[in-house]
Amino acid sequence: MSLVLSPPALSLSPHAHRSPPLPPMSILRHLKLHHHQRRRLATLAAAAVRQDTTVWTQAPLSVVEAAAESLFHVTVDLSDSPDLAASHTRAGQYLQLRVPDVEKPSFLAIASPPSLAESGGSFEFLVKSVAGSTAELLCGLKRGDVVELSQVMGKGFDTDRIDPPEDYPTVLIFATGSGISPIRSLIESGFSAAKRSDVRLYYGARNLKRMAYQDRFKEWESSGVKIVPVLSQPDEDWKGERGYVQAAFARAKQILNPISTGAVLCGQKQMAEEVTSILVADGVLSEKILKNF
CATH class of the missing domain: 3.40.50.80 (Nucleotide-binding domain of ferredoxin-NADP reductase (FNR) module)
Known part of the structure:
Protein backbone atom coordinates (compact mmCIF):
# COMPACT_ATOMS: atom_id res chain seq x y z
CA MET A 1 0.00 0.00 0.00
CA SER A 2 1.44 3.23 -1.06
CA LEU A 3 0.98 6.40 0.95
CA VAL A 4 0.49 9.66 -0.90
CA LEU A 5 1.49 12.78 1.06
CA SER A 6 -0.34 16.05 0.39
CA PRO A 7 1.66 19.31 0.30
CA PRO A 8 1.85 20.83 3.76
CA ALA A 9 -0.79 23.39 4.48
CA LEU A 10 0.36 26.98 5.12
CA SER A 11 -0.13 27.99 8.71
CA LEU A 12 -1.02 31.69 9.14
CA SER A 13 -1.28 33.30 12.52
CA PRO A 14 -4.29 35.50 13.10
CA HIS A 15 -2.02 38.60 12.97
CA ALA A 16 -0.02 37.74 9.87
CA HIS A 17 -0.50 39.76 6.68
CA ARG A 18 0.88 39.98 3.23
CA SER A 19 2.36 43.15 1.69
CA PRO A 20 0.54 44.16 -1.47
CA PRO A 21 2.57 43.87 -4.64
CA LEU A 22 4.40 47.07 -5.64
CA PRO A 23 2.75 48.90 -8.55
CA PRO A 24 4.70 49.29 -11.74
CA MET A 25 6.67 52.57 -12.11
CA SER A 26 4.31 53.77 -14.84
CA ILE A 27 1.41 53.64 -12.39
CA LEU A 28 3.43 55.47 -9.76
CA ARG A 29 4.21 58.20 -12.23
CA HIS A 30 0.54 58.44 -13.15
CA LEU A 31 -0.49 58.72 -9.51
CA LYS A 32 2.16 61.38 -8.85
CA LEU A 33 1.02 63.38 -11.88
CA HIS A 34 -2.57 63.01 -10.82
CA HIS A 35 -1.72 64.35 -7.35
CA HIS A 36 0.20 67.28 -8.88
CA GLN A 37 -2.72 68.11 -11.16
CA ARG A 38 -5.12 68.06 -8.22
CA ARG A 39 -2.91 70.46 -6.28
CA ARG A 40 -2.62 72.77 -9.28
CA LEU A 41 -6.38 72.76 -9.84
CA ALA A 42 -6.95 73.50 -6.16
CA THR A 43 -4.52 76.42 -6.35
CA LEU A 44 -6.22 77.81 -9.45
CA ALA A 45 -9.62 77.42 -7.84
CA ALA A 46 -8.45 79.26 -4.71
CA ALA A 47 -7.00 82.03 -6.87
CA ALA A 48 -10.26 82.31 -8.75
CA VAL A 49 -12.18 82.61 -5.50
CA ARG A 50 -9.80 85.33 -4.31
CA GLN A 51 -10.16 87.17 -7.61
CA ASP A 52 -13.93 86.94 -7.47
CA THR A 53 -14.00 88.65 -4.06
CA THR A 54 -13.00 91.98 -5.63
CA VAL A 55 -15.98 94.31 -5.71
CA TRP A 56 -15.78 96.91 -8.48
CA THR A 57 -17.51 100.27 -8.22
CA GLN A 58 -18.02 102.51 -11.23
CA ALA A 59 -17.33 106.21 -10.75
CA PRO A 60 -16.63 109.19 -13.03
CA LEU A 61 -13.44 111.21 -13.21
CA SER A 62 -13.74 114.85 -12.17
CA VAL A 63 -10.11 115.92 -12.69
CA VAL A 64 -7.29 114.73 -14.98
CA GLU A 65 -4.48 117.28 -15.22
CA ALA A 66 -0.71 117.50 -15.26
CA ALA A 67 0.96 117.52 -11.83
CA ALA A 68 4.59 117.45 -13.01
CA GLU A 69 6.53 115.90 -15.87
CA SER A 70 5.08 112.36 -16.38
CA LEU A 71 2.82 112.80 -13.33
CA PHE A 72 -0.92 113.55 -13.30
CA HIS A 73 -3.49 114.64 -10.75
CA VAL A 74 -6.51 112.33 -11.04
CA THR A 75 -9.68 112.82 -9.00
CA VAL A 76 -12.54 110.32 -8.90
CA ASP A 77 -16.03 111.52 -7.93
CA LEU A 78 -17.51 109.22 -5.25
CA SER A 79 -20.62 111.24 -4.49
CA ASP A 80 -22.73 108.26 -5.62
CA SER A 81 -20.55 105.75 -3.70
CA PRO A 82 -20.50 106.93 -0.07
CA ASP A 83 -19.65 103.48 1.31
CA LEU A 84 -16.48 103.29 -0.78
CA ALA A 85 -15.53 106.84 0.22
CA ALA A 86 -16.05 106.01 3.89
CA SER A 87 -13.80 102.95 3.68
CA HIS A 88 -10.71 105.17 3.38
CA THR A 89 -9.79 105.50 7.04
CA ARG A 90 -5.99 105.89 7.16
CA ALA A 91 -3.25 107.55 5.12
CA GLY A 92 -1.24 105.07 3.09
CA GLN A 93 -4.15 102.91 1.95
CA TYR A 94 -4.51 102.04 -1.73
CA LEU A 95 -6.87 100.41 -4.21
CA GLN A 96 -7.08 98.97 -7.71
CA LEU A 97 -8.37 101.04 -10.61
CA ARG A 98 -9.52 99.78 -14.02
CA VAL A 99 -10.14 101.78 -17.16
CA PRO A 100 -12.79 100.91 -19.81
CA ASP A 101 -12.10 97.81 -21.94
CA VAL A 102 -8.88 96.95 -20.08
CA GLU A 103 -8.95 94.00 -17.68
CA LYS A 104 -5.61 94.62 -15.96
CA PRO A 105 -5.95 97.08 -13.07
CA SER A 106 -3.44 99.58 -11.74
CA PHE A 107 -2.63 99.73 -8.02
CA LEU A 108 -2.76 103.33 -6.77
CA ALA A 109 -2.13 104.85 -3.35
CA ILE A 110 -4.76 107.38 -2.33
CA ALA A 111 -3.13 110.82 -2.22
CA SER A 112 -5.93 112.71 -0.52
CA PRO A 113 -6.53 112.49 3.24
CA PRO A 114 -9.48 110.41 4.49
CA SER A 115 -11.25 113.62 5.53
CA LEU A 116 -11.60 114.63 1.86
CA ALA A 117 -13.42 111.41 1.04
CA GLU A 118 -15.73 112.03 3.97
CA SER A 119 -16.44 115.70 3.28
CA GLY A 120 -15.87 116.02 -0.46
CA GLY A 121 -16.86 112.57 -1.66
CA SER A 122 -13.77 111.98 -3.77
CA PHE A 123 -10.42 110.20 -3.98
CA GLU A 124 -7.38 112.00 -5.36
CA PHE A 125 -4.40 110.20 -6.88
CA LEU A 126 -0.96 111.12 -8.15
CA VAL A 127 -0.45 108.87 -11.18
CA LYS A 128 2.82 108.23 -12.98
CA SER A 129 2.24 107.74 -16.71
CA VAL A 130 4.30 104.72 -17.74
CA ALA A 131 4.27 103.80 -21.43
CA GLY A 132 2.08 100.78 -22.20
CA SER A 133 0.51 100.65 -18.73
CA THR A 134 -3.02 101.03 -17.41
CA ALA A 135 -1.79 104.19 -15.67
CA GLU A 136 -0.89 105.71 -19.04
CA LEU A 137 -4.40 105.00 -20.33
CA LEU A 138 -5.89 106.53 -17.19
CA CYS A 139 -3.85 109.72 -17.65
CA GLY A 140 -5.24 109.95 -21.19
CA LEU A 141 -8.87 110.01 -20.05
CA LYS A 142 -10.89 113.16 -19.42
CA ARG A 143 -13.44 114.56 -17.01
CA GLY A 144 -16.65 112.52 -17.04
CA ASP A 145 -15.05 109.27 -18.20
CA VAL A 146 -16.03 106.34 -15.99
CA VAL A 147 -13.49 104.07 -14.28
CA GLU A 148 -13.86 101.14 -11.89
CA LEU A 149 -12.44 101.09 -8.37
CA SER A 150 -11.91 98.15 -6.07
CA GLN A 151 -12.49 98.35 -2.35
CA VAL A 152 -9.84 100.22 -0.33
CA MET A 153 -6.94 97.95 0.66
CA GLY A 154 -4.10 97.91 3.16
CA LYS A 155 -3.67 99.07 6.73
CA GLY A 156 -1.89 102.28 5.75
CA PHE A 157 0.66 104.01 7.96
CA ASP A 158 0.18 102.86 11.55
Missing part, protein backbone atom coordinates in the same frame (compact mmCIF):
# COMPACT_ATOMS: atom_id res chain seq x y z
CA THR A 159 0.95 106.21 13.20
CA ASP A 160 -0.21 104.82 16.56
CA ARG A 161 3.30 103.33 16.77
CA ILE A 162 4.84 106.83 16.92
CA ASP A 163 2.36 108.37 19.33
CA PRO A 164 2.06 110.27 21.58
CA PRO A 165 4.06 113.07 19.91
CA GLU A 166 5.90 114.03 23.09
CA ASP A 167 7.39 110.52 23.22
CA TYR A 168 8.44 110.64 19.53
CA PRO A 169 9.46 114.25 18.88
CA THR A 170 11.53 113.28 15.82
CA VAL A 171 9.81 111.87 12.73
CA LEU A 172 11.81 111.44 9.52
CA ILE A 173 9.82 111.03 6.30
CA PHE A 174 11.27 109.77 3.02
CA ALA A 175 9.65 109.74 -0.42
CA THR A 176 10.77 109.42 -4.02
CA GLY A 177 8.85 110.14 -7.24
CA SER A 178 5.17 109.24 -7.09
CA GLY A 179 5.82 107.74 -3.64
CA ILE A 180 4.99 111.22 -2.35
CA SER A 181 1.32 110.37 -2.98
CA PRO A 182 0.51 108.55 0.30
CA ILE A 183 2.93 110.87 2.13
CA ARG A 184 0.74 113.79 1.10
CA SER A 185 -2.22 111.92 2.58
CA LEU A 186 -0.26 111.42 5.81
CA ILE A 187 0.82 115.06 6.13
CA GLU A 188 -2.64 116.44 5.33
CA SER A 189 -4.34 113.90 7.61
CA GLY A 190 -2.32 115.32 10.47
CA PHE A 191 -0.09 113.26 12.74
CA SER A 192 0.58 116.00 15.32
CA ALA A 193 3.61 117.32 13.43
CA ALA A 194 3.27 120.73 15.08
CA LYS A 195 3.62 119.07 18.50
CA ARG A 196 6.93 117.44 17.53
CA SER A 197 10.28 119.23 17.55
CA ASP A 198 11.84 117.70 14.41
CA VAL A 199 9.74 116.50 11.47
CA ARG A 200 11.63 116.34 8.16
CA LEU A 201 10.51 115.22 4.71
CA TYR A 202 13.31 114.13 2.38
CA TYR A 203 11.64 114.18 -1.04
CA GLY A 204 13.63 112.92 -4.01
CA ALA A 205 13.04 113.51 -7.73
CA ARG A 206 15.16 113.74 -10.87
CA ASN A 207 14.65 117.52 -11.14
CA LEU A 208 12.14 120.19 -10.18
CA LYS A 209 10.06 119.51 -13.29
CA ARG A 210 9.41 116.01 -11.93
CA MET A 211 8.59 117.09 -8.38
CA ALA A 212 4.85 117.15 -7.65
CA TYR A 213 3.04 119.12 -4.95
CA GLN A 214 5.49 122.03 -4.83
CA ASP A 215 2.45 124.29 -4.49
CA ARG A 216 1.68 122.53 -1.18
CA PHE A 217 5.12 122.90 0.41
CA LYS A 218 4.29 126.12 2.29
CA GLU A 219 1.13 124.57 3.69
CA TRP A 220 3.03 121.47 4.76
CA GLU A 221 5.76 123.54 6.42
CA SER A 222 3.14 125.57 8.28
CA SER A 223 1.82 122.29 9.71
CA GLY A 224 5.26 121.53 11.16
CA VAL A 225 6.99 119.54 8.39
CA LYS A 226 10.37 120.77 7.13
CA ILE A 227 10.73 120.00 3.40
CA VAL A 228 14.13 118.87 2.12
CA PRO A 229 13.97 118.49 -1.70
CA VAL A 230 16.70 116.23 -3.10
CA LEU A 231 17.38 116.27 -6.85
CA SER A 232 19.43 113.54 -8.57
CA GLN A 233 19.86 115.45 -11.85
CA PRO A 234 19.32 119.15 -11.08
CA ASP A 235 20.21 122.05 -13.32
CA GLU A 236 23.29 124.08 -12.51
CA ASP A 237 21.30 126.76 -10.69
CA TRP A 238 20.07 124.35 -8.02
CA LYS A 239 21.38 125.27 -4.56
CA GLY A 240 19.74 122.51 -2.54
CA GLU A 241 20.54 118.87 -1.82
CA ARG A 242 21.87 116.80 -4.71
CA GLY A 243 22.05 113.05 -5.32
CA TYR A 244 19.80 110.48 -3.72
CA VAL A 245 17.56 110.78 -0.69
CA GLN A 246 19.50 108.21 1.33
CA ALA A 247 22.80 110.01 0.70
CA ALA A 248 21.33 113.39 1.62
CA PHE A 249 20.00 111.96 4.87
CA ALA A 250 23.30 110.20 5.65
CA ARG A 251 25.06 113.55 5.34
CA ALA A 252 22.63 115.31 7.67
CA LYS A 253 21.41 112.64 10.12
CA GLN A 254 21.14 114.76 13.30
CA ILE A 255 19.20 112.14 15.24
CA LEU A 256 19.33 113.32 18.85
CA ASN A 257 17.63 110.32 20.42
CA PRO A 258 17.12 107.20 18.23
CA ILE A 259 14.78 105.55 20.74
CA SER A 260 12.34 108.47 20.48
CA THR A 261 12.58 108.68 16.68
CA GLY A 262 10.00 107.46 14.17
CA ALA A 263 10.21 107.25 10.38
CA VAL A 264 7.88 106.90 7.40
CA LEU A 265 9.04 105.57 4.02
CA CYS A 266 7.46 105.33 0.58
CA GLY A 267 8.99 105.12 -2.87
CA GLN A 268 11.84 103.45 -4.69
CA LYS A 269 12.78 100.07 -3.18
CA GLN A 270 16.52 100.67 -2.95
CA MET A 271 15.96 103.97 -1.19
CA ALA A 272 13.65 102.34 1.36
CA GLU A 273 16.10 99.51 2.05
CA GLU A 274 19.12 101.79 2.41
CA VAL A 275 17.35 104.34 4.59
CA THR A 276 16.05 101.54 6.82
CA SER A 277 19.59 100.18 7.20
CA ILE A 278 20.94 103.62 8.15
CA LEU A 279 18.16 104.22 10.68
CA VAL A 280 18.47 100.80 12.35
CA ALA A 281 22.27 101.09 12.48
CA ASP A 282 21.84 104.41 14.29
CA GLY A 283 19.54 102.82 16.87
CA VAL A 284 16.06 103.59 15.55
CA LEU A 285 13.71 100.71 16.39
CA SER A 286 12.55 98.82 13.30
CA GLU A 287 8.94 98.78 14.53
CA LYS A 288 8.99 102.59 14.51
CA ILE A 289 9.79 102.66 10.77
CA LEU A 290 6.39 102.83 9.07
CA LYS A 291 5.57 101.61 5.56
CA ASN A 292 2.21 101.26 3.85
CA PHE A 293 2.67 97.69 2.59
Whole structure:
Protein backbone atom coordinates (compact mmCIF):
# COMPACT_ATOMS: atom_id res chain seq x y z
CA MET A 1 0.00 0.00 0.00
CA SER A 2 1.44 3.23 -1.06
CA LEU A 3 0.98 6.40 0.95
CA VAL A 4 0.49 9.66 -0.90
CA LEU A 5 1.49 12.78 1.06
CA SER A 6 -0.34 16.05 0.39
CA PRO A 7 1.66 19.31 0.30
CA PRO A 8 1.85 20.83 3.76
CA ALA A 9 -0.79 23.39 4.48
CA LEU A 10 0.36 26.98 5.12
CA SER A 11 -0.13 27.99 8.71
CA LEU A 12 -1.02 31.69 9.14
CA SER A 13 -1.28 33.30 12.52
CA PRO A 14 -4.29 35.50 13.10
CA HIS A 15 -2.02 38.60 12.97
CA ALA A 16 -0.02 37.74 9.87
CA HIS A 17 -0.50 39.76 6.68
CA ARG A 18 0.88 39.98 3.23
CA SER A 19 2.36 43.15 1.69
CA PRO A 20 0.54 44.16 -1.47
CA PRO A 21 2.57 43.87 -4.64
CA LEU A 22 4.40 47.07 -5.64
CA PRO A 23 2.75 48.90 -8.55
CA PRO A 24 4.70 49.29 -11.74
CA MET A 25 6.67 52.57 -12.11
CA SER A 26 4.31 53.77 -14.84
CA ILE A 27 1.41 53.64 -12.39
CA LEU A 28 3.43 55.47 -9.76
CA ARG A 29 4.21 58.20 -12.23
CA HIS A 30 0.54 58.44 -13.15
CA LEU A 31 -0.49 58.72 -9.51
CA LYS A 32 2.16 61.38 -8.85
CA LEU A 33 1.02 63.38 -11.88
CA HIS A 34 -2.57 63.01 -10.82
CA HIS A 35 -1.72 64.35 -7.35
CA HIS A 36 0.20 67.28 -8.88
CA GLN A 37 -2.72 68.11 -11.16
CA ARG A 38 -5.12 68.06 -8.22
CA ARG A 39 -2.91 70.46 -6.28
CA ARG A 40 -2.62 72.77 -9.28
CA LEU A 41 -6.38 72.76 -9.84
CA ALA A 42 -6.95 73.50 -6.16
CA THR A 43 -4.52 76.42 -6.35
CA LEU A 44 -6.22 77.81 -9.45
CA ALA A 45 -9.62 77.42 -7.84
CA ALA A 46 -8.45 79.26 -4.71
CA ALA A 47 -7.00 82.03 -6.87
CA ALA A 48 -10.26 82.31 -8.75
CA VAL A 49 -12.18 82.61 -5.50
CA ARG A 50 -9.80 85.33 -4.31
CA GLN A 51 -10.16 87.17 -7.61
CA ASP A 52 -13.93 86.94 -7.47
CA THR A 53 -14.00 88.65 -4.06
CA THR A 54 -13.00 91.98 -5.63
CA VAL A 55 -15.98 94.31 -5.71
CA TRP A 56 -15.78 96.91 -8.48
CA THR A 57 -17.51 100.27 -8.22
CA GLN A 58 -18.02 102.51 -11.23
CA ALA A 59 -17.33 106.21 -10.75
CA PRO A 60 -16.63 109.19 -13.03
CA LEU A 61 -13.44 111.21 -13.21
CA SER A 62 -13.74 114.85 -12.17
CA VAL A 63 -10.11 115.92 -12.69
CA VAL A 64 -7.29 114.73 -14.98
CA GLU A 65 -4.48 117.28 -15.22
CA ALA A 66 -0.71 117.50 -15.26
CA ALA A 67 0.96 117.52 -11.83
CA ALA A 68 4.59 117.45 -13.01
CA GLU A 69 6.53 115.90 -15.87
CA SER A 70 5.08 112.36 -16.38
CA LEU A 71 2.82 112.80 -13.33
CA PHE A 72 -0.92 113.55 -13.30
CA HIS A 73 -3.49 114.64 -10.75
CA VAL A 74 -6.51 112.33 -11.04
CA THR A 75 -9.68 112.82 -9.00
CA VAL A 76 -12.54 110.32 -8.90
CA ASP A 77 -16.03 111.52 -7.93
CA LEU A 78 -17.51 109.22 -5.25
CA SER A 79 -20.62 111.24 -4.49
CA ASP A 80 -22.73 108.26 -5.62
CA SER A 81 -20.55 105.75 -3.70
CA PRO A 82 -20.50 106.93 -0.07
CA ASP A 83 -19.65 103.48 1.31
CA LEU A 84 -16.48 103.29 -0.78
CA ALA A 85 -15.53 106.84 0.22
CA ALA A 86 -16.05 106.01 3.89
CA SER A 87 -13.80 102.95 3.68
CA HIS A 88 -10.71 105.17 3.38
CA THR A 89 -9.79 105.50 7.04
CA ARG A 90 -5.99 105.89 7.16
CA ALA A 91 -3.25 107.55 5.12
CA GLY A 92 -1.24 105.07 3.09
CA GLN A 93 -4.15 102.91 1.95
CA TYR A 94 -4.51 102.04 -1.73
CA LEU A 95 -6.87 100.41 -4.21
CA GLN A 96 -7.08 98.97 -7.71
CA LEU A 97 -8.37 101.04 -10.61
CA ARG A 98 -9.52 99.78 -14.02
CA VAL A 99 -10.14 101.78 -17.16
CA PRO A 100 -12.79 100.91 -19.81
CA ASP A 101 -12.10 97.81 -21.94
CA VAL A 102 -8.88 96.95 -20.08
CA GLU A 103 -8.95 94.00 -17.68
CA LYS A 104 -5.61 94.62 -15.96
CA PRO A 105 -5.95 97.08 -13.07
CA SER A 106 -3.44 99.58 -11.74
CA PHE A 107 -2.63 99.73 -8.02
CA LEU A 108 -2.76 103.33 -6.77
CA ALA A 109 -2.13 104.85 -3.35
CA ILE A 110 -4.76 107.38 -2.33
CA ALA A 111 -3.13 110.82 -2.22
CA SER A 112 -5.93 112.71 -0.52
CA PRO A 113 -6.53 112.49 3.24
CA PRO A 114 -9.48 110.41 4.49
CA SER A 115 -11.25 113.62 5.53
CA LEU A 116 -11.60 114.63 1.86
CA ALA A 117 -13.42 111.41 1.04
CA GLU A 118 -15.73 112.03 3.97
CA SER A 119 -16.44 115.70 3.28
CA GLY A 120 -15.87 116.02 -0.46
CA GLY A 121 -16.86 112.57 -1.66
CA SER A 122 -13.77 111.98 -3.77
CA PHE A 123 -10.42 110.20 -3.98
CA GLU A 124 -7.38 112.00 -5.36
CA PHE A 125 -4.40 110.20 -6.88
CA LEU A 126 -0.96 111.12 -8.15
CA VAL A 127 -0.45 108.87 -11.18
CA LYS A 128 2.82 108.23 -12.98
CA SER A 129 2.24 107.74 -16.71
CA VAL A 130 4.30 104.72 -17.74
CA ALA A 131 4.27 103.80 -21.43
CA GLY A 132 2.08 100.78 -22.20
CA SER A 133 0.51 100.65 -18.73
CA THR A 134 -3.02 101.03 -17.41
CA ALA A 135 -1.79 104.19 -15.67
CA GLU A 136 -0.89 105.71 -19.04
CA LEU A 137 -4.40 105.00 -20.33
CA LEU A 138 -5.89 106.53 -17.19
CA CYS A 139 -3.85 109.72 -17.65
CA GLY A 140 -5.24 109.95 -21.19
CA LEU A 141 -8.87 110.01 -20.05
CA LYS A 142 -10.89 113.16 -19.42
CA ARG A 143 -13.44 114.56 -17.01
CA GLY A 144 -16.65 112.52 -17.04
CA ASP A 145 -15.05 109.27 -18.20
CA VAL A 146 -16.03 106.34 -15.99
CA VAL A 147 -13.49 104.07 -14.28
CA GLU A 148 -13.86 101.14 -11.89
CA LEU A 149 -12.44 101.09 -8.37
CA SER A 150 -11.91 98.15 -6.07
CA GLN A 151 -12.49 98.35 -2.35
CA VAL A 152 -9.84 100.22 -0.33
CA MET A 153 -6.94 97.95 0.66
CA GLY A 154 -4.10 97.91 3.16
CA LYS A 155 -3.67 99.07 6.73
CA GLY A 156 -1.89 102.28 5.75
CA PHE A 157 0.66 104.01 7.96
CA ASP A 158 0.18 102.86 11.55
CA THR A 159 0.95 106.21 13.20
CA ASP A 160 -0.21 104.82 16.56
CA ARG A 161 3.30 103.33 16.77
CA ILE A 162 4.84 106.83 16.92
CA ASP A 163 2.36 108.37 19.33
CA PRO A 164 2.06 110.27 21.58
CA PRO A 165 4.06 113.07 19.91
CA GLU A 166 5.90 114.03 23.09
CA ASP A 167 7.39 110.52 23.22
CA TYR A 168 8.44 110.64 19.53
CA PRO A 169 9.46 114.25 18.88
CA THR A 170 11.53 113.28 15.82
CA VAL A 171 9.81 111.87 12.73
CA LEU A 172 11.81 111.44 9.52
CA ILE A 173 9.82 111.03 6.30
CA PHE A 174 11.27 109.77 3.02
CA ALA A 175 9.65 109.74 -0.42
CA THR A 176 10.77 109.42 -4.02
CA GLY A 177 8.85 110.14 -7.24
CA SER A 178 5.17 109.24 -7.09
CA GLY A 179 5.82 107.74 -3.64
CA ILE A 180 4.99 111.22 -2.35
CA SER A 181 1.32 110.37 -2.98
CA PRO A 182 0.51 108.55 0.30
CA ILE A 183 2.93 110.87 2.13
CA ARG A 184 0.74 113.79 1.10
CA SER A 185 -2.22 111.92 2.58
CA LEU A 186 -0.26 111.42 5.81
CA ILE A 187 0.82 115.06 6.13
CA GLU A 188 -2.64 116.44 5.33
CA SER A 189 -4.34 113.90 7.61
CA GLY A 190 -2.32 115.32 10.47
CA PHE A 191 -0.09 113.26 12.74
CA SER A 192 0.58 116.00 15.32
CA ALA A 193 3.61 117.32 13.43
CA ALA A 194 3.27 120.73 15.08
CA LYS A 195 3.62 119.07 18.50
CA ARG A 196 6.93 117.44 17.53
CA SER A 197 10.28 119.23 17.55
CA ASP A 198 11.84 117.70 14.41
CA VAL A 199 9.74 116.50 11.47
CA ARG A 200 11.63 116.34 8.16
CA LEU A 201 10.51 115.22 4.71
CA TYR A 202 13.31 114.13 2.38
CA TYR A 203 11.64 114.18 -1.04
CA GLY A 204 13.63 112.92 -4.01
CA ALA A 205 13.04 113.51 -7.73
CA ARG A 206 15.16 113.74 -10.87
CA ASN A 207 14.65 117.52 -11.14
CA LEU A 208 12.14 120.19 -10.18
CA LYS A 209 10.06 119.51 -13.29
CA ARG A 210 9.41 116.01 -11.93
CA MET A 211 8.59 117.09 -8.38
CA ALA A 212 4.85 117.15 -7.65
CA TYR A 213 3.04 119.12 -4.95
CA GLN A 214 5.49 122.03 -4.83
CA ASP A 215 2.45 124.29 -4.49
CA ARG A 216 1.68 122.53 -1.18
CA PHE A 217 5.12 122.90 0.41
CA LYS A 218 4.29 126.12 2.29
CA GLU A 219 1.13 124.57 3.69
CA TRP A 220 3.03 121.47 4.76
CA GLU A 221 5.76 123.54 6.42
CA SER A 222 3.14 125.57 8.28
CA SER A 223 1.82 122.29 9.71
CA GLY A 224 5.26 121.53 11.16
CA VAL A 225 6.99 119.54 8.39
CA LYS A 226 10.37 120.77 7.13
CA ILE A 227 10.73 120.00 3.40
CA VAL A 228 14.13 118.87 2.12
CA PRO A 229 13.97 118.49 -1.70
CA VAL A 230 16.70 116.23 -3.10
CA LEU A 231 17.38 116.27 -6.85
CA SER A 232 19.43 113.54 -8.57
CA GLN A 233 19.86 115.45 -11.85
CA PRO A 234 19.32 119.15 -11.08
CA ASP A 235 20.21 122.05 -13.32
CA GLU A 236 23.29 124.08 -12.51
CA ASP A 237 21.30 126.76 -10.69
CA TRP A 238 20.07 124.35 -8.02
CA LYS A 239 21.38 125.27 -4.56
CA GLY A 240 19.74 122.51 -2.54
CA GLU A 241 20.54 118.87 -1.82
CA ARG A 242 21.87 116.80 -4.71
CA GLY A 243 22.05 113.05 -5.32
CA TYR A 244 19.80 110.48 -3.72
CA VAL A 245 17.56 110.78 -0.69
CA GLN A 246 19.50 108.21 1.33
CA ALA A 247 22.80 110.01 0.70
CA ALA A 248 21.33 113.39 1.62
CA PHE A 249 20.00 111.96 4.87
CA ALA A 250 23.30 110.20 5.65
CA ARG A 251 25.06 113.55 5.34
CA ALA A 252 22.63 115.31 7.67
CA LYS A 253 21.41 112.64 10.12
CA GLN A 254 21.14 114.76 13.30
CA ILE A 255 19.20 112.14 15.24
CA LEU A 256 19.33 113.32 18.85
CA ASN A 257 17.63 110.32 20.42
CA PRO A 258 17.12 107.20 18.23
CA ILE A 259 14.78 105.55 20.74
CA SER A 260 12.34 108.47 20.48
CA THR A 261 12.58 108.68 16.68
CA GLY A 262 10.00 107.46 14.17
CA ALA A 263 10.21 107.25 10.38
CA VAL A 264 7.88 106.90 7.40
CA LEU A 265 9.04 105.57 4.02
CA CYS A 266 7.46 105.33 0.58
CA GLY A 267 8.99 105.12 -2.87
CA GLN A 268 11.84 103.45 -4.69
CA LYS A 269 12.78 100.07 -3.18
CA GLN A 270 16.52 100.67 -2.95
CA MET A 271 15.96 103.97 -1.19
CA ALA A 272 13.65 102.34 1.36
CA GLU A 273 16.10 99.51 2.05
CA GLU A 274 19.12 101.79 2.41
CA VAL A 275 17.35 104.34 4.59
CA THR A 276 16.05 101.54 6.82
CA SER A 277 19.59 100.18 7.20
CA ILE A 278 20.94 103.62 8.15
CA LEU A 279 18.16 104.22 10.68
CA VAL A 280 18.47 100.80 12.35
CA ALA A 281 22.27 101.09 12.48
CA ASP A 282 21.84 104.41 14.29
CA GLY A 283 19.54 102.82 16.87
CA VAL A 284 16.06 103.59 15.55
CA LEU A 285 13.71 100.71 16.39
CA SER A 286 12.55 98.82 13.30
CA GLU A 287 8.94 98.78 14.53
CA LYS A 288 8.99 102.59 14.51
CA ILE A 289 9.79 102.66 10.77
CA LEU A 290 6.39 102.83 9.07
CA LYS A 291 5.57 101.61 5.56
CA ASN A 292 2.21 101.26 3.85
CA PHE A 293 2.67 97.69 2.59
